[in-house]
Amino acid sequence: MSSENDAEQDPGQAPALELDCRGQRCPLPIIRLANAIGDVAVGEVLAVMATDVAARADVPAWCRMRGHDYLGEAIAGDGVPAYRVRRRH
Amino acid sequence: MTGPIAVGPGAYLDSASSEPLHPAARDVLLAAVDQGYADPRRLHRDARSARLLLDNAREATAESLGTRPDEVTFTASGTHATHSGLLGLLEGRRRVSRRLLYSAVEHSAVLHAAAWDGDRGGSAEAVPVTPTARVDLDALERLLAAGSTAAVALQSANHEVATLQPVAEAAELAAAHDTPLFVDACASAGRVPLPAGWSVAAASAHKWGGPAGVGLLLVRKGARWRPPFPVDDRADPRATGFENVPAALAAAAALQAVVAERQEVGRRQHALVDHVRARVAAEVPDVDVVGDPVDRLPHLVTFSFLYVDGEALVTELDRRGHAVASGSACTASTLAPSHVLEAMGALTHGNVRVSLGRDTTAAQVDALLDDLPGVVADVRSRAGIR
CATH class of the missing domain: 3.40.640.10 (Type I PLP-dependent aspartate aminotransferase-like (Major domain))
Structure with a gap:
C-alpha cells in the first residue's frame, strides 16, 4: 500500500464504482457489469465483488470480448474476490 | 413463452455425450x-x-x-x-x-x-x-x-x-x-x-x-x-x-x-461444423466461438453467449426439438464452470456444445441455427440486459 503509487498505474487505481454481486450466480454478475460499465468514465475502474467462481473466468472473458481492460483480482475485506475492470470506450 | 411448442425439424445434436447405436x-x-x-x-x-x-x-x-x-x-x-x-x-x-x-x-x-x-x-x-x-x-x-x-x-x-x-x-x-x-x-x-x-x-x-x-x-x-x-x-x-x-x-x-465410413462422414461433418461456426459468429452478437477452427474433431463445436444462462438456453432449445449439451456451471452437478473453458480463457456461461451424429443433416443443423438468434435474444432480454 505504498503512497508512491502513480494513480494512473494499475493495479493501484481505486475503483470509481463497486458492484456487490455476492451470492449471485453467473451470468448475473456479468450482466450487472455490462449494465454498469456506462456509469463510470472512460479510464475509470469498476470492481465486481463476486462469490460465484465462474466470475473468475467470465470477467476477463467479458473484457476481451467487449474491449475493456481486465486489471486482475483484488480481495475485498471479507475475503471475497474483487475483479477489476477499466473502461476503455 | 408458455404453452406447447410443436417440435420442429430439430435433432439429437449431442453425439459427443453419446452416439446412438450404429x-x-x-x-x-x-x-x-x-x-x-x-x-x-x-x-x-x-x-x-x-x-x-x-x-x-x-x-x-x-x-x-x-x-x-x-x-x-x-x-x-x-x-x-x-x-x-x-x-x-x-x-x-x-x-x-x-x-x-x-x-x-x-x-x-x-x-x-x-x-x-x-x-x-x-x-x-x-x-x-x-x-x-x-x-x-x-x-x-x-x-x-x-x-x-x-x-x-x-x-x-x-x-x-x-x-x-x-x-x-x-x-x-x-x-x-x-x-x-x-x-x-x-x-x-x-x-x-x-x-x-x-x-x-x-x-x-x-x-x-x-x-x-x-x-x-x-x-x-x-x-x-x-x-x-x-x-x-x-x-x-x-x-x-x-x-x-x-x-x-x-x-x-x-x-x-465407423472407421470404414469416417472419411466420408468426417468430411461432411467438418464442413457442417464450419457452417455452424460461421453462422453463429455472424448472426448472434457477443458470442465466443471456441476451440481450434481447423485442427479439430470433425463433429463437435462449442460456443458461449454473453449474458445467457446456459440452463435456460439448453431448456429453450430442447423445447424446440434441439438436443444440445452445455458446459456452463448452472448445468453441471458440481455447479462449477467447465475447467476446460476456464483453462482456455473462454467465456464459461451461456455455453452450448453441438455435436453431430453420422446421419445429421444440413437441414437439422440449419433448423438449430435458425432458432438460435431468437432464443438467445429472448433469454437475454428476460435477464434484463440493457
Whole structure:
C-alpha cells in the first residue's frame, strides 16, 4: 500500500464504482457489469465483488470480448474476490 | 413463452455425450446376446463360443485402431479404462517418480485419478494450454526438465471444444525424458486415427456408436503397467470382472463400420461444423466461438453467449426439438464452470456444445441455427440486459 503509487498505474487505481454481486450466480454478475460499465468514465475502474467462481473466468472473458481492460483480482475485506475492470470506450 | 411448442425439424445434436447405436452394432449385439453368455475362461463348448466372440471383438478392435490384439482389453466403461490405465502406468513407475503431468483440459476422469493418486502420496501438475485448448509444448518441456516424471497424460482431442492435441510431439518430448504417455482417446476413437506415441490409452464405445458399458484399455506391448486396484483370480489383471462379451463384439462392429465410413462422414461433418461456426459468429452478437477452427474433431463445436444462462438456453432449445449439451456451471452437478473453458480463457456461461451424429443433416443443423438468434435474444432480454 505504498503512497508512491502513480494513480494512473494499475493495479493501484481505486475503483470509481463497486458492484456487490455476492451470492449471485453467473451470468448475473456479468450482466450487472455490462449494465454498469456506462456509469463510470472512460479510464475509470469498476470492481465486481463476486462469490460465484465462474466470475473468475467470465470477467476477463467479458473484457476481451467487449474491449475493456481486465486489471486482475483484488480481495475485498471479507475475503471475497474483487475483479477489476477499466473502461476503455 | 408458455404453452406447447410443436417440435420442429430439430435433432439429437449431442453425439459427443453419446452416439446412438450404429446399425452395424445393433444386429451384431442381438445375435451375440444368444451366443456370448458363457464365461469365456471355462473349458466347455458354450465357453468356447463366448471366447470366440471375445477374441473376434479384440481382433476387430485392434485392426480398426492399428494396435495388436494382445494390447486390447475391454473394461466396463471409458472412465474405468482411464482410471485403470493412468493409475496403472503410475503404479509401474512409482519407484522412479510419483509425479504426474497432465494437460489442464483433460477429462474430469483424469483429474479425479490424479487427485486420487495425490491422496496416496503422488503429486500432479497441470500443463497450461493455448486459447484454443492446445497443450503448450514449451511448458510441457520445461516441466519435464524440472524434475523426474512418472507419466504425462494428454488427451487425443478435447471432448468439449474438439481441438486435436499434438500427441506425437508430446510423446517425443516425454520419451526424451524416458517418460511414458497416457492418452485419453475417448473423444476421438473411431472418428480420427489413434495418434502415435502412447504407452497406455483409453477409449469408450458409446462415443463411437457402440453400446454403453464398454471401455477400451490399450496397453502397449512392453509398457510397464501394473494393476492399480485389487484384481481377481481370473486370467487377466487388466480385465477384472466378467467382460460383457456381446456388447464388446457390438462395440467392435460399430468401430469397424465407423472407421470404414469416417472419411466420408468426417468430411461432411467438418464442413457442417464450419457452417455452424460461421453462422453463429455472424448472426448472434457477443458470442465466443471456441476451440481450434481447423485442427479439430470433425463433429463437435462449442460456443458461449454473453449474458445467457446456459440452463435456460439448453431448456429453450430442447423445447424446440434441439438436443444440445452445455458446459456452463448452472448445468453441471458440481455447479462449477467447465475447467476446460476456464483453462482456455473462454467465456464459461451461456455455453452450448453441438455435436453431430453420422446421419445429421444440413437441414437439422440449419433448423438449430435458425432458432438460435431468437432464443438467445429472448433469454437475454428476460435477464434484463440493457
